[in-house]
Amino acid sequence: METNNNETVIEVKDLVTHYGQRKILDGVDLDVKKGEIRVIMGGSGSGKSTLLWHILGLYQPTEGQIKLLGKDIHRISFNEQLQLKQDIGVSFQSGALFSSMTVGENVALPLREFTELDENTIRIISRMKLEVVNLGGFHKLMPSQLSGGMVKRAALARSIVMDPKLLFFDEPSAGLDPVVASEIDDLILSLRDTMGMSMVVVTHELDSAFKIADKITVLDNGKNLITGTVEEIKKSENKRVMDLLQRRSRHDKLNPKDYLKRLTQENYTLT
Amino acid sequence: MTEDFIHFDKNDELCIIYVSGEVDLSNSAEVRKTILSALKTTPEVVVNLAHVEYIDSSGIAAMVEGLQFANSHGKTFGLSKPSKQVRSILELARLDQVFRID
Ligand SMILES: Nc1ncnc2c1ncn2[C@@H]1O[C@H](COP(=O)(O)OP(=O)(O)OP(=O)(O)O)[C@@H](O)[C@H]1O
Ligand SMILES: [Mg+2]
Numbered sequence: 345m346e347t348n349n350n351e352t353v354i355e356v357k358d359l360v361t362h363y364g365q366r367k368i369l370d371g372v373d374l375d376v377k378k379g380e381i382r383v384i385m386g387g388s389g390s391g392k393s394t395l396l397w398h399i400l401g402l403y404q405p406t407e408g409q410i411k412l413l414g415k416d417i418h419r420i421s422f423n424e425q426l427q428l429k430q431d432i433g434v435s436f437q438s439g440a441l442f443s444s445m446t447v448g449e450n451v452a453l454p455l456r457e458f459t460e461l462d463e464n465t466i467r468i469i470s471r472m473k474l475e476v477v478n479l480g481g482f483h484k485l486m487p488s489q490l491s492g493g494m495v496k497r498a499a500l501a502r503s504i505v506m507d508p509k510l511l512f513f514d515e516p517s518a519g520l521d522p523v524v525a526s527e528i529d530d531l532i533l534s535l536r537d538t539m540g541m542s543m544v545v546v547t548h549e550l551d552s553a554f555k556i557a558d559k560i561t562v563l564d565n566g567k568n569l570i571t572g573t574v575e576e577i578k579k580s581e582n583k584r585v586m587d588l589l590q591r592r593s594r595h596d597k598l599n600p601k602d603y604l605k606r607l608t609q610e611n612y613t614l615t
Numbered sequence: 616m617t618e619d620f621i622h623f624d625k626n627d628e629l630c631i632i633y634v635s636g637e638v639d640l641s642n643s644a645e646v647r648k649t650i651l652s653a654l655k656t657t658p659e660v661v662v663n664l665a666h667v668e669y670i671d672s673s674g675i676a677a678m679v680e681g682l683q684f685a686n687s688h689g690k691t692f693g694l695s696k697p698s699k700q701v702r703s704i705l706e707l708a709r710l711d712q713v714f715r716i717d
Contacts, residue, residue: 464676
């Protein structure tokens with residue numbers, strides 16, 4: 345699909361959020377264009393999943409503004425919210441399916457919830473999506489009869505069953521073997537190219553990030569450390585970014601007093 | 616009740632259904648209905664997609680159902696002139712290998 349227009353489809357401004365007293369996101373901005381694949385990277389605990397949950401409106405931020413498809417998600421009517429839900433596909437880190445339903449019923453669920461399509465149409469669409477993720481013919485199985493990677497792929501099929509405009513993936517290929525992981529990358533690229541979908545993809549896999557990203561945003565301690573094209577990220581001289589690319593774990597210089605407090609004080613909390 | 620986005624040319628042998636614009640949840644049921652009723656009265660049905668800019672999965676499903684109906688009733692069903700974009704949507708589910716496309 346043409347991606348020559350400059351329409352912003354995801355706009356996050358100065359997002360601040362706390363879990364209890366702890367500041368988890370500290371002024372995050374994000375600007376994703378139509379047809380763009382934005383990859384979010386960053387160390388474990390840097391706030392990537394938290395950012396996704398907030399963009400999806402599952403958590404209320406302390407401060408900041410979030411617009412999806414031009415609409416402020418905290419200021420929309422019930423009907424606009426319902427429409428937005430249909431325009432968004434989500435595949436979470438845990439990628440769960442409902443264990444009491446067949447794979448096919450799981451994939452068909454959003455169609456039953458949001459549309460009044462004919463039964464035949466619903467069956468064909470959900471099986472088509474299973475074909476797309478290479479699970480053709482698996483619709484009758486129960487989730488417990490699938491491997492971990494197959495469950496992830498089925499969850500992916502469900503996330504695209506409504507042909508959403510926006511897709512959010514939290515580690516779509518974590519725990520998959522390299523061949524399947526690279527198939528998921530190809531799928532992500534063809535969803536952008538054929539349907540013009542815009543996506544935010546959280547991943548730890550560098551190869552995958554470099555292959556699919558139009559732009560990469562690196563989070564560090566709840567802050568946007570850098571945003572740039574793959575080339576720009578690779579060239580970055582920022583030490584934290586370099587650490588991340590080389591997969592070296594970051595060791596802050598130890599503060600012995602603080603460390604001892606953490607080990608011994610009964611009421612110690614992170615701030 | 617024929618909407619503007621869909622019309623057809625029909626004789627005893629052949630019905631050509633012309634669809635244009637965007638096919639999505641708001642109008643795919645109409646496409647489905649038109650295809651199935653054409654197949655009931657004509658031996659060959661062709662859906663002309665030349666002026667379709669976007670087709671969603673429910674629209675593709677209408678074509679799939681048409682083909683299935685044709686095959687099981689000894690009729691012929693095909694697609695014609697899909698744009699590059701519509702063709703790539705068909706390819707995503709490998710349906711380019713299932714439909715007769717001219
Ligand atoms: N429900 C919660 N309640 C309190 N703190 C939380 C909660 N969820 C996450 N946190 C904290 O928020 C911080 C960011 O967590 P988040 O899950 O967003 O990290 P992440 O970047 O997705 O990490 P990973 O790569 O390991 O998935 C962490 O310090 C975590 O302990
Ligand atoms: Mg996470």
